Amino acid sequence: MTEALILLSLFVMIAIGLPIAVAILASALVGVYILNGHLGFLNAALSVFDGATSFPLIAIPLFILAGALMNTGGISRRLINFVSALIGFMRGGLAMVNVGVSLFFAEISGSAVADVAAIGSVLIPAMKKKGYSPRMAAAITSSSASLAIIIPPSIPMILYGALSDTSIVQLFVAGIVPGLLGGFGMMALCYYFAVRYDLPREEAFSLTRLWTAAKDAGWALILPVIILGGIFGGFVTATEGAGLAVIAALLIGGFVYREIDIRLFYHALTDGVIQTAVVMLLVASSAVLGLYLTETEMPQRLAASITTLTTDKFLVLMIINVFLLFVGMVLHGAAAIILTVPIFMPLVHQIGIDPVQFGILLTLNIALGQQTPPVASVLVTACSIARTDIWRTTRTNLPFIGVLLVVLLLVTYVPAVSLSLVDFFYK
Known part of the structure; x- marks a missing residue:
């Protein structure tokens, strides 16, 4: 009591x-x-x-700082230009570019809020000029930004790994397939809406333009290789990889692109702190x-009470998902992880759920929570940039939320979606 x-x-x-x-x-x-x-x-x-x-938690401020340096160092803008030259010729090109840039940005920052702030400030005004409604522009930007916490590196995965004593590197690997499924699903949805509403293409495809954009963004494109290559190759831990991300973002933005001065560096540090x-x-x-x-011993007693109802793994996962979806709607991501991990981990171990699979399941629920009011931290940021109402935007955003929900169901009931790469490389 x-x-x-x-x-x-x-x-x-x-x-x-x-x-x-x-x-x-x-x-x-x-x-x-x-x-x-x-x-x-x-x-x-x-x-x-x-x-x-805890040593693994040092990665969180470092990835946050790396994202802030990317925003001020011209890296985000060059990534947008490159992806625009690569896929912008398709119907609804800017919508495609929005999702594509989020996939690249996700491999560097690990933060959905940083993603939507960096990409939305550039692409939302451009989409509105091309005829996209403010609600559509905000919905696409917001939902694709949540890919940043599914595709490695991911700040929520780092937090979960530290709290549950689960390998952060294996969590990163497990997030690759679900993240790509979410990205490609959103691109397919963007194409459907582009055809339905006759949304415009960008410039015609040009090898010259693509080559120019690739050269300009070359150093920015090296960042994911440095970060993920070092972590997955076993050369550095996730925390050391975060330190590499900061150094690389600072060197590229400050000395290669020369867009970070003392004032901007101070603002990046302030935001990061x-x-x-x-x-x-x-x-x-x-x-x-x-x-x-x-x-x-409340978590153990909760586990015992649930297992008296059912010991079926999939039914237990359904119960957990419903609870996490509710928690994600009313709490910010970090708070949701912090509150639920100590409660559910004994149940996860007792039922025989792989902690890595559960970590991806939890991360996807956090991503859904970022899109569902009343909290909806990422959606609120996108709506503030687009200057549109959050509730009306949520209605437009429902199909994109549906994509994330489908990926969540796949991760929940088809363990190979999240665990196949982990099993291949580590087991």
């Missing part, structure tokens, strides 16, 4: 607008005090320190919640 009241108080504090990290910490501290008195605060302090100093502070405060507060849940 006490545990239920603690969790209820947590959601009440979130509902009334208290910062999520503060709500988590406050409710967890009350629970720890009820269990162990004032001595429980000593363990809570140690948990906060241990939770915030602010975003990092939000995530790491959540991580630190979640450590205390994890301590409380561990001492009460």
Whole structure:
């Protein structure tokens, strides 16, 4: 009963607008005090320190900073020009370019918010000029931006891996096929809408234009090779790969393209610190919640109660998906991961679900949450750029949300979609 009241108080504090990290910490501290008195605060302090100093989590601020440097260093703009020259000649070219650039950007930043801010500020105004409705432009930009957390590297995967003690590199590998399926599915949907609404092509395909754009974007295209090649090749860890991403983005933007000066570098650092502070405060507060849940054995009891209803793996996954879809609608991604991983991991192990598969399933639910109000952090950003209403845009966005939902169902019920590459390379 006490545990239920603690969790209820947590959601009440979130509902009334208290910062999520503060709500988590406050409710967890009350629970720890009820269990162990004032001595429980000593363990809570140690948990906060241990939770915030995990080595894999260092990758999060580094990837955030790399994304900020890309936005200010001209890398994003050159990627857009290259993809436009490559596939912009197709019907609905700008919509195709939007998804295609997100696939490239996803391999560098790991953040959907960074993706939509970088790409949307350029492509949404251009799409509106070409005759796309503001709702359509925002919907395509928002949904394709969520590919950034499915295709490696991925900040939510890093956070999940650190909390669940799952290989982050294997999570990255597992995200490749689902991410590409989502990207190609969205491209097919863009083509359907382009034909249906007679959306325009861009310039005719030109080898000269493609060659020029490729040369201009050559250094930007090397970034994914440096990051993913180093991680997948076993030369660096995910955290060291994030450091490489920062150094490469700084060198390319500042010394090759010469578009990063001291002022822009300062703004990139400021943005990175602010975003990092939000995530790491959540991580630190979640450590205390994890301590409380561990001492009460609530996750184990939840697992036992579900397994008394059914031990069928697919039914359990369906129950988890429904819960995660709801949580994703009302909480930001990092908070959703932090709250659900300690609760569900005992059940995942008990039922025999591969933790890597569960990590991709969780990440896809977070991606769906980024598109579904009331929180919908990525959709809100796209709508603010397009200057359109979030609820009307959501209706336009439903087919693209459907693509992500189909990928989620494939990952849930066809484990090979996420695990085939992992099995090939690591097992």
